[in-house]
Amino acid sequence: MKSTVETAEIAQPYAQALLSVAQSKNLTEEFGEDARSLLNLLKNSDQLRNFIDNPFIQPENKKAVITQILGGENANPYLRNFLLLLVDRRRILFLEPILQQYLALLRQLNKTVLAEVTSAVPLSQAQEQAIKEKVIAITNARQVELETKVDSELIGGVIIKVGSQIIDASLRGQLRRLSLRLSS
Numbered sequence: 001m002k003s004t005v006e007t008a009e010i011a012q013p014y015a016q017a018l019l020s021v022a023q024s025k026n027l028t029e030e031f032g033e034d035a036r037s038l039l040n041l042l043k044n045s046d047q048l049r050n051f052i053d054n055p056f057i058q059p060e061n062k063k064a065v066i067t068q069i070l071g072g073e074n075a076n077p078y079l080r081n082f083l084l085l086l087v088d089r090r091r092i093l094f095l096e097p098i099l100q101q102y103l104a105l106l107r108q109l110n111k112t113v114l115a116e117v118t119s120a121v122p123l124s125q126a127q128e129q130a131i132k133e134k135v136i137a138i139t140n141a142r143q144v145e146l147e148t149k150v151d152s153e154l155i156g157g158v159i160i161k162v163g164s165q166i167i168d169a170s171l172r173g174q175l176r177r178l179s180l181r182l183s184s
Helices: 004-024 028-044 046-053 059-069 077-088 092-109 125-139 171-183
Strands: 112-119 143-150 157-162 165-170
Touching (some): 004 028, 004 077, 004 092, 028 046, 028 077, 028 092, 046 059, 046 092, 059 077, 077 092, 112 125, 125 143, 125 157, 157 171, 165 171
Parallel strands (some): 112 143
Antiparallel strands (some): 157 165
16 A cells, blocks of 8 residues: 555655656646546546556557557557656556646646535535635635535535635534533
8 A cells, every 4th residue: 555655755756757758749728627537537447547546457458548548549648648748657546646736836836725615415506606706706716616525424515624724514414513502
């Protein structure tokens, strides 16, 4: 099992290198979209994640699958070459943390904050927009990127996490606070 400190130390320079290449070719947003797509693919496919993490699978097979996932020879050559380099350097198992770190660096570059929103039910577009406006008012960021999750145990409302700040506007949180007040 990889430790998080070790993973961060390995992922950071690769993510910075990827950002440097993206900036030099003016492709930061395109790489960001590709990184989000790859992370989503890895999150939803245990089979792909296990394939990439397996050290016994030949590098040529991993390269073929990566090329196929990226859309063959039509894919962005810089991103494709970067991923193939990760295979050659035996760092492909750090793909997820590298892409997450790249997105964090991209958000920092664009003065964008990540707001993790947990709600009892899926949010409408109007609700998402209202949350974005509220987060912009609190953080003075230029933009807000939402990462939404649904947790039916909240009963109602939302929990918004921005960095280390947590705003608990859930019914479960309100009931917990009321219970604490009544018990003291």
